[in-house]
Amino acid sequence: MRKAAALVLVTTLTLAGCSFGKEKEKPAPKPSPNLTAPPPAVAIHSGPFKAGPFKAPKKGAYVGAWIKPDELTHVGRLAAVQGLESELGRSLHIVNTYRRFEQMVGTPSDKEFLAQGATLMVSWATGDNRSILDGEHDDLxxxxxxxxxxxxxxxxxRMRWEMDRPNLRATMWSGADYIAAWKYVREIFRQERVKNVSWVWCPTAEGFIRGDAPGFYPGDDQVDWTCVDVYAGERFAPIAELMGPFLQWAAQRPKPIVVGEFGVAKAWGSAGRAAWLRDAARTFKANPQIKAVVYFESDPEGNGPTKQFQLTGDKPAFKAFHKLVRDPYFNP
Known part of the structure; x- marks a missing residue:
């Protein structure tokens, strides 16, 4: 397991992809969807994929996670990853990490994860798109x-993941603004001779259900991996149903897919969560264009049970997740 390296890193949970508010919880209805039916195969594009420096596996899918640390320090961050890996009995392929606009990559804990063979997925909360285009953040x-x-x-x-969320509209402005800012940032990276980035475009599953997420897509020539964040939170449904519109869209593009965040809420009970995760494993395997999956192992503070997703401590649910990550398919 990884050894802890000391350094202070302030990582606010508001960066996390859910970014759920504290609105009053609604009573959760009992689970009713059929989670035993074979999932429909949708995203079966066989490539070849232009995935950038981080190559997609030829068969199977990588597995990773964001793990909420007990303490928002580097020691806490390392301990969180180490603790989950110890319980799983394996290392994670991908470690998701959230960074504000001004927080740099390359901290000692980043280096520790890399030294142990993990790949960093950096969820970078870039700022107001129009201020980016005005050149206000070039130095940063x-x-x-x-x-x-x-x-x-x-x-x-993941440059400003979940850019399609309605609560980000004040800084995203529009799909056109986001696309222009994406291209602007990529050009600066090109000027700085950065050749080790795979660019991940990651909206929400809800954005595809609403129909507005595709308007933020920068284009096949700008994106290396397509991505989606999908949760059984206030709505309990099979993951194939929740991300079905995204999968149908992504299947038309020669890009590998990473499920950047997925989770099932505690509101649905241990048995319901375990069944949902078993169905998720089947769904990922039925859609071979999905080349990486990353769990959101976190209970954001102030949220009720429909917005808490930590599996540790829930034996039936964790057992189902453990079975997923130990499956040879998720160990390419």
Whole structure:
């Protein structure tokens, strides 16, 4: 297991992809969907994929996680990953990490994860798109580009993931603004000779259900991996149903898919959660274009049971997740 390296890192949970508010919880209805039916295969594009420096496995899918640390320090971050890996009896392929706009990649804990063979998926909360396009953050973007270049290992970079969330509209402005900012940042990275980034475009499953997420897509020439964040939170349904519109869209593009965040809420009970995770494993395997899956192992503070997703401590649910990660399919 990884040894802890001391350094202070402030990582606020508001960066995490759920970013759920504290609205009053609604009583959760009992689970009713059929989680035993074979999932429909949708995303079966066989490639070849242009995935950037982080290559997709020929068969199977990588597995990773974001693990909420008990303490928001580097020691806490390392302990969180180490603890989950110990319980799983295996190392994670991908370690998801959230960074504010001004937080640089390449911290000692980043280096520790890399030294142990993990790949970093950096969820980077870039700022107001129009201020980016006005050049207000050029120095910051260049600094991050140089920091990532110095890593000397492939990095999955989720630039402002979940950009389609309605509560981000004030800083995203529009799909056109987001696309322009994406291209602007990529150009700065090119100028800084950064060649170890795989660019990951990651909206929400809800954005595809609403129909507005595709309007934020920068284009096949700009994106290396397509991505989606999907949760059985307030709505309990099979994962294939929740992310079905995204899978149908992604199947038309020669890009590998990473499920950037997925989770099933505690509101649905241990048995329901375990069944949902077993169905998720079947769904991932039925859609071979999915080349990586990353669990959101966190209970964001202040949220009720429909918005808490930690599996540790829930024996039936954790057992189902353990079976998923020990499956040879998820150990390519």
């Amino acid at each position: 973007i260049r600094k991050q580009a140089r920091a990532i270049r110095k890593v000397h290992r492939p990095v999955l970079l």
